[in-house]
Amino acid sequence: MKSTAEIRQMFLDFFHGKGHEVVESSSLVPHNDPTLLFTNAGMNQFKDVFLGMDKRPYSRATTSQRCVRAGGKHNDLDNVGYTARHHTFFEMLGNFSFGDYFKRDAIHFAWELLTGEGWFNLPKEKLLVTVYATDDEAFNIWADEIGIPKDRIIRIGDNKGAPYASDNFWQMGDTGPCGPCSEIFYDHGDHIWGGPPGSAQEDGDRFIEIWNIVFMQFNRLSDGTMEALPKPSVDTGMGLERISAVLQHVNSNYDIDLFKKLIKDTAQIIGANDLENKSLRVIADHIRSCSFLIADGVMPSNEGRGYVLRRIIRRAVRHGNMLGAKEIFFYKLVSSLIEVMGDAANHLAKTQKLVEDTLKAEEEQFLKTLERGLLLLDQELAKVTNHQLSGEVAFKLYDTFGFPLDLTADVCRERGITIDEAGFNRCMDAQRQRSRESDSFTVDYSSAIKLDSKTEFLGYEMSESVATVIAIFQH
Ligand code: ATP
Ligand code: MG
Ligand code: MG
Numbered sequence: 187m188k189s190t191a192e193i194r195q196m197f198l199d200f201f202h203g204k205g206h207e208v209v210e211s212s213s214l215v216p217h218n219d220p221t222l223l224f225t226n227a228g229m230n231q232f233k234d235v236f237l238g239m240d241k242r243p244y245s246r247a248t249t250s251q252r253c254v255r256a257g258g259k260h261n262d263l264d265n266v267g268y269t270a271r272h273h274t275f276f277e278m279l280g281n282f283s284f285g286d287y288f289k290r291d292a293i294h295f296a297w298e299l300l301t302g303e304g305w306f307n308l309p310k311e312k313l314l315v316t317v318y319a320t321d322d323e324a325f326n327i328w329a330d331e332i333g334i335p336k337d338r339i340i341r342i343g344d345n346k347g348a349p350y351a352s353d354n355f356w357q358m359g360d361t362g363p364c365g366p367c368s369e370i371f372y373d374h375g376d377h378i379w380g381g382p383p384g385s386a387q388e389d390g391d392r393f394i395e396i397w398n399i400v401f402m403q404f405n406r407l408s409d410g411t412m413e414a415l416p417k418p419s420v421d422t423g424m425g426l427e428r429i430s431a432v433l434q435h436v437n438s439n440y441d442i443d444l445f446k447k448l449i450k451d452t453a454q455i456i457g458a459n460d461l462e463n464k465s466l467r468v469i470a471d472h473i474r475s476c477s478f479l480i481a482d483g484v485m486p487s488n489e490g491r492g493y494v495l496r497r498i499i500r501r502a503v504r505h506g507n508m509l510g511a512k513e514i515f516f517y518k519l520v521s522s523l524i525e526v527m528g529d530a531a532n533h534l535a536k537t538q539k540l541v542e543d544t545l546k547a548e549e550e551q552f553l554k555t556l557e558r559g560l561l562l563l564d565q566e567l568a569k570v571t572n573h574q575l576s577g578e579v580a581f582k583l584y585d586t587f588g589f590p591l592d593l594t595a596d597v598c599r600e601r602g603i604t605i606d607e608a609g610f611n612r613c614m615d616a617q618r619q620r621s622r623e624s625d626s627f628t629v630d631y632s633s634a635i636k637l638d639s640k641t642e643f644l645g646y647e648m649s650e651s652v653a654t655v656i657a658i659f660q661h
């Protein structure tokens with residue numbers, strides 16, 4: 187059986203053999219791109235190449251890109267622990283054409299890698315594909331050249347206002363390169379709940395989207411209009427953990443080699459016995475995003491990227507507490523993580539001590555108020571009658587006990603309770619007003635207040651601590 191590390195390498199080898207330059211993953215902190223919170227797809231580092239503003243000595247590239255989706259346009263933080271396929275941190279395998287090949291080759295390459303003998307060799311009847319609703323060209327390539335039965339090629343639009351999650355128009359953010367796409371799904375079998383893309387049950391874990399092939403054709407401008415790219419291009423993204431699940435014959439990303447080991451080590455460190463416990467999956471997920479973010483220069487803080495990192499760390503610590511962790515544990519997972527990630531952890535290994543020290547300090551600080559905050563929350567939850575926690579309580583937890591709003595929401599969700607977010611924001615505004623008046627305003631709360639992924643990131647200023655870390659790296 188192939189390991190995740192072998193699968194990553196096979197992907198890169200396949201596309202190298204098709205004339206693609208193997209390019210290193212870029213940092214999780216996008217360079218010079220204020221529209222992006224964290225790197226959320228393989229194409230990010232090539233954004234300017236697609237736009238024709240940057241030239242490379244190659245017109246085909248392949249990467250295994252580290253990605254974080256925990257805020258901004260693509261936010262999967264709330265999915266972790268609830269679906270079999272979402273992580274905050276994952277690796278996206280991709281092949282790219284910069285005005286070189288287009289739909290035909292992109293589709294043929296994908297099919298050859300997935301089903302070819304000597305490559306992934308997947309049973310064809312377990313795969314189905316989607317195309318953009320009006321994209322007859324892609325439909326016909328799948329039907330006539332690849333030979334997929336027409337009833338397994340599903341047309342899906344751009345989902346505006348539609349009730350389902352599927353969306354065959356990909357965009358990296360509110361602006362930037364975008365285009366119609368064609369996605370490949372794997373059927374994990376009828377013992378798992380879920381329906382095909384476009385159906386009412388598509389959010390189940392049976393039909394899993396493994397690969398998105400984007401036909402990059404447009405640049406979306408900030409006023410919403412779309413202009414054509416200089417040349418039609420291709421951007422693809424396949425989740426390494428999802429294809430590993432398929433190739434390792436397991437039905438959840440959390441059961442692949444890498445996560446199995448990480449979850450086992452986490453259980454051992456915390457002293458938990460039930461390896462199926464959801465909190466173990468959450469912690470194993472969160473140690474990946476937190477460690478790689480710190481290794482890429484993000485430090486916990488009260489603003490922007492640093493606050494997203496702080497929120498994830500605190501969520502992990504809370505889940506450790508639920509599992510009965512008796513002492514500081516989170517930083518102890520870093521060496522296990524480095525071990526399971528193989529080559530993908532090379533730069534993490536170089537910063538191991540900084541990562542561990544940062545996690546340790548952050549956990550120590552939060553532990554001082556966690557227990558008391560949880561106690562208060564427990565008491566307040568017992569009083570809730572309308573399935574909603576008041577904004578005042580959520581704010582008190584935030585302000586006095588260091589509970590990020592989404593952490594409180596996570597606890598509440600486990601009991602079927604929501605939070606009065608508007609009330610929370612009113613308290614936050616009042617707080618800001620008070621601090622402005624007393625002129626002791628030092629912390630920027632602006633990006634810390636909204637749960638809504640679309641409006642959450644209001645700007646980013648490099649905090650002093652990040653600048654320090656970057657300075658360390660540059661020496
Ligand atoms: P989904 O619909 O399952 O949330 P997506 O459509 O948001 O996925 P894309 O933006 O198309 O995902 O990204 C390309 C590929 O990256 C996906 O086909 C999937 O294999 C992988 N991927 C996306 N999000 C995640 C995630 N949170 N964790 C792990 N893999 C992911
Ligand atoms: Mg998604
Ligand atoms: Mg999708």
Ligand code: MG
Nearest residue numbers: 369395397398
């Ligand atoms: Mg997709």
